[in-house]
Amino acid sequence: MIVVFLGTIFILAACGTNSSGKDNSDGKIQVVTTFTILEDMVNEIGGDQVEVYNLVPIGTDPHEYEPLPEDIKKASDADALFYNGLNLEGGKHGWFFKLTDSVEQDENRIFKLTDGVEPMYLTGEKGKEEEINPHAFANPNVGIKMTENARDALIKVDPEHKAEYEKNADAYLDKLKEIDQEYQDKIADIPEEDRVLVTSERAFQYLADQYGLKEGYIWAIDTEENGTPEQIKSLIHFVKGNDVPGLFVESNVDTRPMETVSKETGVEIAGTLYSDEIGKPGEEGDTYLSYLEYNINEIHDVLAK
Helix, strand or coil: CHHHHHHHHHHHHHCCCCCCCCCCCCCCEEEEECCHHHHHHHHHHHHHHEEEEECCCCCCCCCCCCCCHHHHHHHHHCCEEEECCCCCCCHHHCHHHHHHHHCCCCHHHEEECCCCCCCCEEECCCCCEEEECCCHHHCHHHHHHHHHHHHHHHHHHCHHHHHHHHHHHHHHHHHHHHHHHHHHHHHHCCCHHHCEEEEEECCCHHHHHHHCCEEEEEECCCCCCCCCHHHHHHHHHHHHHHCCCCEEEECCCCCHHHHHHHHHHCCCEEEEECCCCCCCCCCCCCCHHHHHHHHHHHHHHHHCC
């Protein structure tokens, strides 16, 4: 699988690589991102000075990904590589660092955009905090920190265009701060007893903690056995005990477990949320900003009615 596939990496990377890592045809900074939210964010901050190549496409799990030949070439040539961290790409032993290690990419060109974000942990089957929750970006406040990190990384790689990166980042940060205020206002508009967010996966822990929502979910950690009878039974008990206004499913999960919860509790599946990807081009939520806007509108519409 990945190990065998990456064995071809040196042959592929050797073709067309230059000493600077830049595509000299247009002079743009060559950036690689690990998934769609980072791709959109870096495009907004980098503007005309960057060319962004994204690894994990919409509809593909960013936790476990197998790099393609073109990914290998782009990772080898990149001036900067941006990853989420917080275990989204599998940590130091996951697919992303296997890729960068194999092409012998300079570690000074690799940037973790959640640097400085306090990790939150998921509880496993034995009640222990076993794994970092990677979905911090669902919280606009974390998006602000990630934007600052992306801006600083681009300036480090390309100081010549510092002013442009700062200008673009300032405009983007202003929008994120407006969205943060919108989250505060819309959640404050929800009756306190109805501020209960029930989803399939515990992908909104950082958001719930930031804005004061009580969480309910079927599974905490993505495994091959999501939506087990025990997990479903536990959430049914939670929903019945909290008078939940409506249930949510994420755009990229199997809806059948939540359909069972809905049938057993009489509470409808009333909203769909984006978790670890943005929407397809032309759809709602197809940028990081619209992803955040879409989610808060869905949460407010379901819980405040």
